[in-house]
Structures are given as structure tokens and as C-alpha cells.
Amino acid sequence: MSRLVIVVEKASDWGSYYPSDNVVTAQEYLKEPIGSDDERTQVINLCRSYKYLGTGYYVSLLAEARGHKVIPSVRTINDLRRRSLYGLDIDDLNQKLAKFLPDGGRDTTDFGVLVYFGETSSESLEDIARQVFETFPCPILRIEFERERVWQIAAIKPTGLHTLSDAQEDAFAQALDKFSKKLWRKPRARRKFRFDLAMLADPGDPMPPSNKRALKSFVEAGAELGIEVDTLTKNDYTKLAEYDGLFIRETTALDNHTYRFANKAEKEDMVVIDDPSSILKCTNKIYLHDLLRSRKLATPRTEILYRDDPKKIAELPDLLGFPIVLKIPDGSFSRGIVKAEDAAQLKAAVEDLFQHTALVLAQEFMFTEFDWRIGILNREPLYACKYFMSRGHWQIYNHGAKGTAKSGGFETLPVRSAPGDVLKLALKATAPIGDGLYGVDLKQAGDRLVVIEVNDNPSIDAGVEDAYLGEDLYRRIMGEFLRRMERKRLGQRG
Structure with missing residues (x-):
């Protein structure tokens, strides 16, 4: 059964609210015997302060030691305490603030808002409040803004329940009720699930x-x-x-x-x-290319283009020959990929792609009727597919087909039926990435076999990747x- 515990520093801090069996003082919680069952315990720490080695700090620290889910976590407490660290985390939030607080929108040069579980009474700042809470999950936060030439976040500070006014207490109570129902629902009839x-x-x-x-x-x-x-x-x-x-x-x-x-x-x-590391390594094609090259794995001949290096672009035809395939680093499902047949197309394609990215991947064109896709789970082959090119097109997906993406056919095979060298190269390609679930795309042209890319969240569609294993494919992943x-x-x- 799931248990919700709300910890306050003094019993009087909860005086404005209805009594609840879920509410305990910090001293009661810290003295609580450690449970030995599988009961889930979720803790909301509402202590007055999270000062290092103070009462509030120890509530979160011991909650984590007991295996309880707690907000705020010790990590969040430490991050909020170290301004240099959270200043980096909120960099992108400052940029977004400009559209909510345009120049001239306020006469003051600084102000603050209270945020309760990611919610605020200031409608124009709801998105900022949510993002700050996602970055620093803490029950009550005060976001302070300042303006020099532009508005920016000056500080993010945890705030105690005991400091709230009557109106603020009402807003907090509503946010707490909404948050606790959303995060910690009543025990469901699912205790048969482990x-x-x-x-x-x-x-x-x-x-x-x-x-x-x-x-x-x-x-x-x-x-x-x-x-x-x-x-x-x-x-x-x-x-x-x-x-x-x-x-x-x-x-x-x-x-x-x-x-x-x-x-x-x-x-x-x-x-x-x-996992985050796999996403980092797989979603950027330039990062992935360097990773594969450092492992001396076969890939198409590739050049990295820089926006301010026209000489390299001019040399491409001699280096790779036409046609040339150009890719933005973070494209997926054949998007952000262009084939240039001549110098004019190359110039136009490069100019267009550089509107979106500072670096572009240029590769030799290797035509094959299909690409191999080998699914890998925990460093073992899971499934094998052939993805055929879209009809009349050079890619698996044709995004220019009457406004909708059209894909080619497929053939799903038992892993044992895939060529041994294909399986071996696929496994080598995922080795430096991790032990998660991957889809490795490879091209085979004559005696030449190359890795095109490694996908960190490979397609698993009913009727395609499961065509051979059926429901056993899903059982293996869940297993x-x-x-x-x-x-x-x-x-x-x-």
C-alpha cells in the first residue's frame, strides 16, 4: 500500500489546515522506526528551512536512506544552496522570460512570485513556474526577478509554510491537494503487480x-x-x-x-x-560518427561541414563524388536529410541546412535496395529486419509524398537468418553506447558493410518488428x- 507523509517542523505550522493522519512533525518522522515491508512511502518535506545539517535537511536525507521518495531531495536542496550551479540550470529559462515580461511591462526593477508545486497565481508566468519546479522540485519556491537591460531570474529560494499569508495558504492548500492526487493516487487494485x-x-x-x-x-x-x-x-x-x-x-x-x-x-x-547517456550518444549524428570512427567501425565516407568554411564545401565533390547526402545532426525518420546531385543542388542544400545548425554531416551516397535494422537489447540481438526504400525514392521514408511520409516495405527475419557479419558489426556499434535497447541501421553493398546509425529508441511497431517473434518480442523487453x-x-x- 502507498503511504503519503507530510512533514512539518512544528505542529503549529499545520494549524491553518484540517488535521490529518498524514501530517507528522519532523521529530516524529526522524524517530520513526524503519519499516521492513514493501510499503511505498512518499514524503513531502515542509520544514521551515533546508539549511545544511538542519532539521529539514535531515528529513530529506533520512527519507532517502530509508528508500522513501521525498520532495525536495537532498540533491535539490544542495542545488538550490549553490547559486553557481543553479545559475547554469536556469540559463534557458532567462531567455524565455523575455516574452512574459517585455521591456516596459513593469515599472519596477525587481519583483518575486511564489510557486507551489509548480503552480503560481501569476498566469503569465505559469510556464516559467512549471519549468523551475521541474528543475528544482520543492514544495514552495520564491522566484525573484530583476531587470537591468532585460528581465532575468535573480534567485530561486525555498520558502517555509509558516511564512505564508491567509491568501497564500489557500493557494498552497489547493496546489498541495492537486499535486498529491496527481502524484500519489489512492492505492489501486493493482497490488498483484510487483x-x-x-x-x-x-x-x-x-x-x-x-x-x-x-x-x-x-x-x-x-x-x-x-x-x-x-x-x-x-x-x-x-x-x-x-x-x-x-x-x-x-x-x-x-x-x-x-x-x-x-x-x-x-x-x-x-x-x-x-537512458540519458544513450540519448546523448545516439541522437546527434556528428557525435555518433566520431564515436564509431574512434572504434574503427566501418561507416560511409563522411566529412563534417562548418558554416564558416566554404573551402571545405567546395572540395566536397572531389572528396565524396556526386551524389552527396547531407544530414542535420539531430534528424530522425529520414527527416533533415538531402541528396545533392550536382554543385548547384549542393550549394542550395547547404545554405538551407545551415539555417538550422552550425555543423552538417556530408556522406557519400550508397544506394541499396534495403537497409538492415538489427534490434539489440542488453548487448544481444533481439530482432532483424530489412527496410526497403520507398517506391521511386532513395530513402526508406519519403517525406515529400503528397504531404505525408510514405515508407517502403519490410521483411522481418529470425535473428539466426541474418548474416553473421551484419550481426557482429551491429553488436560492435552498440558496445560503446550502453546496454539498453537499440536499433542499428546498416548498408550492405557487395562485400562492403557499413553502419549508418544507431537509434536509441528503435521502431517497434505491431505488424513490422514483431512479425517473426510476435508477442514474445514484447515479453522479452518487459522481461x-x-x-x-x-x-x-x-x-x-x-
Whole structure:
């Protein structure tokens, strides 16, 4: 059964609210005997101060030692205490602040707002408040703004419940009620499940890594193994602490919420696929190219183009020959890739791509009827597919096909039927990345075999990648989550 504990420094701090069995004083919590069962305990630490080695600090510290999920965590407390560190974290928030507080919008040069569990009464600052809370999960925060030439965040400070006015207490109570219901729901009729797994997906994505039938199969496979799989969206960031693991089934990128979710899950000591390191290594093609080259793995002949180096661009035809394939570093599903047939097309394509990125990948063109895709899970081959080029096109996906992306056919094979050298190279390509779930794309032309890229969240669609293994594909992936979550739980007990 899940248990919610609200810790206050003094009983009087809760005096304005209805009494609750969930509320205890810091002294009561610190003296509480350590439980020996599997009961989940979620702690909201509302102590007056989180000063280092103070009462509030020890509440969070011992909560973590007891295996309780606590807000704020010791990491958050330390990050808020060290201005130099959180100044780096909020860099991007300062840029966004300009549109909420334009020059001349206020006469004052500084002001502050209170944020309760990511919510604020200032409607124009709701997005900023949410992002600050996601970065520094803490019950009550005061964000202070200042303006010199432009508005910026001057400080982020935790605030005590005892300092709130009557109106602020009402706002806090509403936010607490909403947050506790969202994060720590009443015990569900799911105690037959040993673990909870969050599966991040985007129902509005026209080209998701897994279609609806596949997502349903993951849920069913998890249930067979004693794992309850809940589908989350990008708006469910604060729910992560409720789960034992995170499975990302969205197209990942370093600059969007998928990376934040993966980072948060890793900090919470959850099992996570795709892990942040894999996302970092796979989503940027230039990073991945250097990684593969450092391991002396075969790739297409490649040149890195810099925006301010026209000489290198002029040399490309001699270095690679036409046609030349140009790629933006973070494209996916064949997007952000252009083929130049001559010098004029090359010039136009490069100018267009440099509008979006400072570096561009240029590669020799290797035509093949299909690309190999080898699925790898925990350093072992999982599935093998041939993805054929879209009809009349040189890529698997044709994004110019009457406004919608058209893809070529496929053939799914038993892993044992894939050529040995293809499997061997795929395994070598994932070795420096990690032990997660990957999809390795390779081209085979005559005796030549090269790695095109490694995907950290490979496509797993019902009717395609599962065409040979069927439901066993989903059971194997869920089985790996089960193995890792069991190992982590045993480690925590040990």
C-alpha cells in the first residue's frame, strides 16, 4: 500500500489546515522506526528551512536512506544552496522570460512570485513556474526577478509554510491537494503487480516509435510478468517518482522533454530505457560518427561541414563524388536529410541546412535496395529486419509524398537468418553506447558493410518488428525491465 507523509517542523505550522493522519512533525518522522515491508512511502518535506545539517535537511536525507521518495531531495536542496550551479540550470529559462515580461511591462526593477508545486497565481508566468519546479522540485519556491537591460531570474529560494499569508495558504492548500492526487493516487487494485513502469508516449505524433497496437502489447506483456505499465505524456513529469522504471516510446532529442524525463528517472534511481547517456550518444549524428570512427567501425565516407568554411564545401565533390547526402545532426525518420546531385543542388542544400545548425554531416551516397535494422537489447540481438526504400525514392521514408511520409516495405527475419557479419558489426556499434535497447541501421553493398546509425529508441511497431517473434518480442523487453527492477530492489535491500 502507498503511504503519503507530510512533514512539518512544528505542529503549529499545520494549524491553518484540517488535521490529518498524514501530517507528522519532523521529530516524529526522524524517530520513526524503519519499516521492513514493501510499503511505498512518499514524503513531502515542509520544514521551515533546508539549511545544511538542519532539521529539514535531515528529513530529506533520512527519507532517502530509508528508500522513501521525498520532495525536495537532498540533491535539490544542495542545488538550490549553490547559486553557481543553479545559475547554469536556469540559463534557458532567462531567455524565455523575455516574452512574459517585455521591456516596459513593469515599472519596477525587481519583483518575486511564489510557486507551489509548480503552480503560481501569476498566469503569465505559469510556464516559467512549471519549468523551475521541474528543475528544482520543492514544495514552495520564491522566484525573484530583476531587470537591468532585460528581465532575468535573480534567485530561486525555498520558502517555509509558516511564512505564508491567509491568501497564500489557500493557494498552497489547493496546489498541495492537486499535486498529491496527481502524484500519489489512492492505492489501486493493482497490488498483484510487483512493479510499476511508466511508458512515455505522444498520442499526437504522426510517426511514433511504436504504434497503438504495439503500446497495448507492451502493457499486456508487462501484466503477464507482474509489471503494471502506465502510459504517460510530457505533461506527467511530476508523476515519475511513483514508478520503478521508465520506458521511452517517443522520438528522443536532447532539447526536449524526453531527455528531461530520462535524466529525472536516472536521478530517481529508476530503471530507464532510453537512458540519458544513450540519448546523448545516439541522437546527434556528428557525435555518433566520431564515436564509431574512434572504434574503427566501418561507416560511409563522411566529412563534417562548418558554416564558416566554404573551402571545405567546395572540395566536397572531389572528396565524396556526386551524389552527396547531407544530414542535420539531430534528424530522425529520414527527416533533415538531402541528396545533392550536382554543385548547384549542393550549394542550395547547404545554405538551407545551415539555417538550422552550425555543423552538417556530408556522406557519400550508397544506394541499396534495403537497409538492415538489427534490434539489440542488453548487448544481444533481439530482432532483424530489412527496410526497403520507398517506391521511386532513395530513402526508406519519403517525406515529400503528397504531404505525408510514405515508407517502403519490410521483411522481418529470425535473428539466426541474418548474416553473421551484419550481426557482429551491429553488436560492435552498440558496445560503446550502453546496454539498453537499440536499433542499428546498416548498408550492405557487395562485400562492403557499413553502419549508418544507431537509434536509441528503435521502431517497434505491431505488424513490422514483431512479425517473426510476435508477442514474445514484447515479453522479452518487459522481461529485461523486470530483471533490472528486481536487481535494483535487491540492491536497495542489501
